[in-house]
Amino acid sequence: MDPYDGRLCIRSDETGARLLLAQELLETGRGSVVLDGRLILEPAGNEICAAVLAKSSIQDFAAQVELAKLLLAGSTLALAGPKQKLRWEVVDETGSVLLWRAS
Numbered sequence: 001m002d003p004y005d006g007r008l009c010i011r012s013d014e015t016g017a018r019l020l021l022a023q024e025l026l027e028t029g030r031g032s033v034v035l036d037g038r039l040i041l042e043p044a045g046n047e048i049c050a051a052v053l054a055k056s057s058i059q060d061f062a063a064q065v066e067l068a069k070l071l072l073a074g075s076t077l078a079l080a081g082p083k084q085k086l087r088w089e090v091v092d093e094t095g096s097v098l099l100w101r102a103s
Contacts, residue, residue, distance in 0.1 A: 007042075009034045012075035019076055026079060035075060039068045040095055047085040054090050054099055061090040061100035 010022050012035055025031035025043075032042035040051040052068040054061070065088045072079075079086070088102040 007032045007034045007040065009037065010077070012036045012071055012077070014076055022077060023079075033077070035077060036071060039071060040091070041077075041079075044087065047087050048079065050086045050088050051091045051095065052089070053095060054092055056093075062102070064090055065102055 008018070008022050008025060008031060010018055010033060014022065022033045026033060026041055026048060029043035032040060034040050038053055040049075040053065042049045042051065050068065050072070052061075052064050055064060058064050058067075068088070089098055090100040091098055
């Protein structure tokens with residue numbers, strides 16, 4: 001499975017129409033976004049699943065989530081509206097196998 005297939009891929013410094021489209025997809029629940037090829041943001045009910053694509057060089061999944069949180073916080077992507085709650089997890093490089101979920 002390709003973690004990028006069917007998802008809008010943007011950079012953390014994205015601006016303009018692609019950034020607005022990413023925010024709209026997440027707010028309306030009509031699509032998911034891949035940020036810098038490292039973080040998949042996917043609407044799931046009243047929250048957003050934030051799935052970190054695992055780096056094999058870092059075995060500490062909690063540390064990978066913390067790095068992804070910093071990436072998202074430093075990005076131009078603003079998560080607003082009713083879907084502000086994030087559910088953090090780490091998935092394999094295909095994006096299909098859950099390796100760890102933050103409690």
